[in-house]
Amino acid sequence: MIPRLSRFIDVIRRIEHNVLNSFFGQPPKELALAYVHNPAPLAPRKFSLQDIIGDGFLMAVPKFRRTIEKRLKRKFGSPQYVLKILQPKTNILVCKECGHHYESGRLCGHCYKKIESETKEIQEKIVEKLSNSPIDKEVIVLYEGENVPDQPKEFWKGKRIIEMKKERPHWFSKNLLQKSTQEPSDSKDVKPTDLA
Incomplete structure (x- = not known):
């Protein structure tokens, strides 16, 4: 049965070949291969990012290397503009009251803490006596x-009071509690002046 089928297929192929030759001349190889065997249909091709970009595209990159001078200026700064290197301070003074060190043009931090604590005590006493009502009148502080x-x-x-x-x-x-617009007082207490 199988040999007869194969003979029948051969006869049909020859007839097709002769008919095509008589009408169209020599058939193209792709058409001939299509009749010889039926290949499996090709799977749809998936496009990847690599197919779209290819070798890549150029971005803005530096064209030249930075010189050593510029690299060092970026790292350590420069004396003409901003110097990033740590430098020793030459404006350190010694407080005459407590002996701690402080920068000139600033108050001594140790002494300022004492002043801050005293000021907080005065504020607490004001709140205790006058509550939180707005203070529109002058307050005088008297010590023991x-x-x-x-x-x-x-x-x-x-x-x-x-x-x-x-x-x-x-x-x-x-x-210290006197206003600067008042007339000079007769007291012999001197305001602190040597604040650097």
Whole structure:
């Protein structure tokens, strides 16, 4: 049965070959191969990023190397502009009150902590006595052993007195609370001046 089928297929191929030769001349090889065997259909081709880009595309890159001078300036800075190297400070002073070091043009940090704590105590006393109501009148701070200075009644009008139950620190001058617009006082306390 199989040999007869193969003979039949051969006869059909010869007939096709002769008919095609008579009408179209020599058939193209692709057409002839299509009749010889039926290849499996090709799978759809998947496009990848590599197919689209190919070898790649150029981006903005430096064309020349940085010189050693420019590299060092970027790393360490330059004396004409900004110098990034750590340098020793030559503006260090010694505080005459506590002996700690501080930079000129600044307050001594150790002494300032004492002032800050004293100021917080005064603020707490003000809040304790006057509560949180707005303070629209001047407040006078009196330490232990200090009397109300002799002033006319007009001076005390509208002022509030806060009493601290301790002695006045030696660095806290009475003149510090005076306004600069007032007339010079007769007290012998001197305002601190040597703040560098």
